[in-house]
Amino acid sequence: MSASWDKTVKLWKPNKPLWINYLEHQGEIRGIAFSPDQNRIVTASRDHTLKLWNPQQDSIISLEDHEDGVSTVVxxxxxxxxxxxxxxxxxRLWNNQGENFRTLDGHTDWVLTVAISPNNQLIASGGLDRTIKLWRKDGTLITTITEHERGVLDLAFSPDGKYLVSSSRDQTIKIW
Known part of the structure; x- marks a missing residue:
């Protein structure tokens, strides 16, 4: 699967030509994720929307709760x-029907990255405000980490959920 600044998503099969060229946004696509069961695809776009697509059912839901460009989805x-x-x-946290069931509000600039812990209970977010915020799934803010000198670009939990790693525009990678 590929997502592009040309505003399209293309699905490919190995060793075959383009399988499906289907999903389009009005703005460039900044993020894309498959559901673990591979039955859904969600895309994030600068057009302020996400699109939740079920290719087997040929259904697309446009999610329009964000008030500005969407930079990441996981x-x-x-x-x-x-x-x-x-x-x-x-x-924002969404269910598989496309309903926004929780909004985590606390950053003071663009959120660039989000990660979800292996046990599905913690959400980490980072962005241009140079902070990492660790949230419970219920929306409770656990802590704010302010150790980066520039924007936080990416976050990932270790497979056992004991560590969180961050990368930043300050050219550092930190393990928490």
Whole structure:
């Protein structure tokens, strides 16, 4: 699968020509994620929307709750929800029906990255405000980490969930 600044998503099969060229946004696509069961695809776009696509059912739901460009999207390991981060300084949690069931509000600049812990209970977010925020799935802010000198570009939990790693525009990688 590929997502592009040409506003399209293309699905490919190995050793075959283009399989499906289907999903389009009005703005460049900044993030894309498959559900763990591979039945859904969600895309994030600068057009302020996410699109939740079920290729088997040929259905697309446009999710329009963000107030600015959406920069990242990630599925939970259990496939029960996904999280998006946006230039509107929020992280939003969505169920598989496309309903925004929680908004995590606390960043003071563009949210660039979101990660979900292996047990699906913690959400980490980072962005241009140089902070990493660790949230419970219920929306409780656990802590704010302010150790980076520039924007946080990417976050990932270790497979056992004991560590969180961050990368930043300050040219560092830190393990928490």
């Amino acid at each position: 599925y939970s390991p259990d496939g029960q929800f996904f999280a998006s981060g946006s230039r509107d300084e929020t992280v």
